[in-house]
Amino acid sequence: MLVLTRKIGETIQIGDQIEVTVLSVQGDQIKLGINAPKDIEIHRKEIYLTIQESNNEAASINKNILDQMKNTNFRP
Structure with a gap:
């Protein structure tokens, strides 16, 4: 530092x-x-960490939904 x-x-x-x-x-x-x-985002560290946590949760949920759709042979 x-x-x-x-x-x-x-x-x-x-x-x-x-x-x-x-x-x-x-x-x-x-x-x-x-x-x-x-184009450069500036956040307080605690806000940045909250955003990262929310993004990780959203990515995890989307992966779970895709896995479920694959297992049920979902066809749009």
Whole structure:
């Protein structure tokens, strides 16, 4: 893990397309601004993990349905 120290208003560049700027610090909270292309999804980690879990559940359900359809010789 890379650890950097930044002051309010200072920026970190990630690759060619992503900038992270420290906007404010209040107590134990830091407000960050992120500039990135619209096609790059940005989520808080807990939200990202919830999305991944939901996607895995959906994929699992779809596989089970396909297996059931195969076992019953389903023809559309």
